[in-house]
């Protein structure tokens with residue numbers, strides 16, 4: 001955010017509803033999920049646009065007839081809520097805590113076009129999506145768009161604490177003042193990060209994420225035919241969500257809790273997300289095997305039949 005401000009000389013930002021960008025003062029203010037906004041006095045100059053959540057479109061539209069109205073609304077936000085020159089829009093290529101919300105294929109292209117018109121940057125928050133999870137090194141590559149800045153963390157260290165940002169030379173070179181950081185450039189974390197990158201390449205984990213992700217998604221789609229509580233299955237690679245719903249499509253968080261507890265007792269720990277806390281969120285280790293995926297699918301089948 002600082003780099004975008006230095007480069008554009010603007011300090012206004014746009015984020016998406018249902019986003020999650022962190023727990024620091026600024027990144028929490030960029031977060032669009034009420035339960036994670038625990039700051040009683042959020043930072044100003046941040047504006048929110050509707051998220052591309054086709055299963056529950058915040059604009060009540062249907063894709064593709066909507067002509068990406070959620071993306072088009074970003075222009076309305078720029079025109080009506082900012083000075084007209086925001087620094088950047090920050091977005092997760094696939095929203096994680098929102099419940100694995102995958103935008104339509106052409107969404108980010110439209111977003112980039114709009115931002116370019118106003119001299120604003122696109123920041124891709126790849127903290128959850130980055131480093132092979134979606135079958136590509138970075139999830140934004142699935143949308144054929146090159147962001148101006150990316151933030152990365154989690155998978156880079158495979159458990160070691162490390163985070164980083166990536167940008168173009170043109171943008172990064174505007175940051176000319178001295179900088180220092182207590183933990184920045186930590187040699188142990190950096191060595192771990194480099195080793196992780198080697199391991200991802202050597203073991204071809206991008207291919208594994210795609211193959212095992214397809215297997216998991218297809219298996220969940222089969223279960224959806226059998227159990228109407230699975231309202232939607234979505235995701236790319238090994239970042240998949242299954243949304244649990246009641247007969248009227250309202251969120252079914254209690255049922256999901258029950259299913260997750262049963263699965264935990266059988267040895268399967270699966271994530272939970274979504275604003276309605278009703279999305280089973282799969283983001284397993286990238287080394288997961290075909291047998292592991294079969295086992296979890298069988299376990300879900302067993303538990304759903306029981307509950």
Ligand SMILES: Cc1ncc(COP(=O)(O)O)c(C=O)c1O
Pocket residue numbers: 020021022023024027092096097125126127128
């Ligand atoms: C998409 C995304 N961005 C950023 C963060 C960084 O959060 P933190 O402030 O906990 O490092 C997270 C953490 O969960 C995240 O999921």
